[in-house]
Amino acid sequence: MTTEPQVPGVVVERLPQYLRALSHLQEIGLEVISSQQLGEFLQATPAQIRKDLSYFGRFGKQGRGYSIPNLLLQLRRILGLDQTWNVAVVGVGRLGRSIISYPGFEPEGFRVVCAFDSNSQVIGQMAGGLLVNDFANFREVADAEGVKIAIVAVPAGVAQDVIDQLVEAGVKAILNYAPKSTIVPNGVRIQNVDPVVSLQSMTYYLNPHANGEVGEAEA
């Protein structure tokens, strides 16, 4: 039994990947896995995996490996995924509508319960079974719905302003689809969904120079 006052952010960000991998391994019938095997699956060193998990307690016995069902259960608890989270979507354009209708959230415990826009042409319409609320009423509606997580799908130009208002209304976690770097105060988490970063790591392999020389690099 341990407490973990300061787990590095990068470690926390790896936990969902462990969760995804372990769920997959469980689906294909495995019950126990070594840090070596899990490392091979995740392209990480066994030492890295043992170190990451050690922040949260002792999950395996030397030479025996991890019980997959137990590790899944513990990771879900650590990540707060043993409960359902109510989520607000802000910005009901094409992207916002597709987020509201995204079928991947609900099975993982995230429920989109309210939607907001500031365009009077959109407010009062239905989107994926939800009434679109006026963003001016965000705090009141979000409080009533117990929302602490917001997904932002507004144009880049207004993203920071919208995010500032969400923070002021008590939102603690933001998933930002706007193609722009934004700032939040300490105590609020933000993650950017950035398809460009994903594309950029694939073009490496398409690049005819990929395996060639790099050229002189000066200091």
Add this chain to the structure above:
Amino acid sequence: MTTEPQVPGVVVERLPQYLRALSHLQEIGLEVISSQQLGEFLQATPAQIRKDLSYFGRFGKQGRGYSIPNLLLQLRRILGLDQTWNVAVVGVGRLGRSIISYPGFEPEGFRVVCAFDSNSQVIGQMAGGLLVNDFANFREVADAEGVKIAIVAVPAGVAQDVIDQLVEAGVKAILNYAPKSTIVPNGVRIQNVDPVVSLQSMTYYLNPHANGEVGEAEA
């Protein structure tokens, strides 16, 4: 001068993050940075950064740090970002339309040049300035447009089938928005855009148990 026959995938995936960080540091006026400083910015150890970059040549001199403009130039070249990539979008529903209109691709050298759907109600329509082609004609249109990268925004149920057809038509890199794990053969790259993973790493911080005990964990 070095060649790099086998750079680990995780290293390649970190390069766009280095690129993003260095661009930001250049924007705020920095010209030189140490691996120590870059590590602090990226929450990685200086040793990790030096090791990652060492796969591609020598970019800095001991004690002198990296020249930011030079490192940016080299990373762009390594990642194949010194050219424009033509991209196809497959699936022109709400999500597909919002991807076609996404303003973040073009400034980074990715141009959406053609769109496809298999729904006869959608084929022949315009979406974000592009004519929607019949997916049955993918190979012919993609060849004519020089497309090697496809973005998949189809329902989960047909994702694997669509991806198989893309691979057969010669697509080498796929950005998959469908909420489903899919399989591609060796030599083809795939990245999944998965908002759930991002949400899961934030709920950790919202979780009242986050800093509490983890409980007994059996082996």
